Amino acid sequence: QVHLVESGGGLVQPGGSLRLSCVASENIFNFYSLGWYRQAPGKQRELVAHIINGGNTNYGDSVKGRFTLSTDSAKNTVYLQMNSLKPEDTAVYYCHINDYSGGGSWGQGIQVTVSS
Numbered sequence: 001q002v003h004l005v006e007s008g009g010g011l012v013q014p015g016g017s018l019r020l021s022c023v024a025s026e027n028i029f030n031f032y033s034l035g036w037y038r039q040a041p042g043k044q045r046e047l048v049a050h051i052i053n054g055g056n057t058n059y060g061d062s063v064k065g066r067f068t069l070s071t072d073s074a075k076n077t078v079y080l081q082m083n084s085l086k087p088e089d090t091a092v093y094y095c096h097i098n099d100y101s102g103g104g105s106w107g108q109g110i111q112v113t114v115s116s
Helices: none
Strands: 004-007 010-012 018-024 031-039 046-052 056-059 067-072 077-082 091-099 104-106 110-114
Touching: 004 091, 018 031, 018 091, 018 110, 031 067, 031 077, 046 067, 046 077, 056 067
Parallel strands: 010 110
Antiparallel strands: 004 018, 018 077, 031 046, 031 091, 046 056, 067 077, 091 104, 091 110
């Protein structure tokens, strides 16, 4: 129903930065929550960051102080600024939303690889 398209991933060296973007097919004000998850090979999908309606943002313990979620409602876009990247940040990153009716949507995922 809601389409989410991620961009901005790729290969970066340890200590570097990337900014992921997620463009939604409708106004992000329609969503109860939105944010990012990631999944590394052989591991469970985990929360990276998400923002709840009202402005409260939660971050996974492993990214606190390094990653920042932001939104641009005029562009229907949510961003994830990733700084001080580590090899353990290597994963497929997924944009995610929940709406007020109990539904949710996932993006297709975008690869982030942190390596020398």
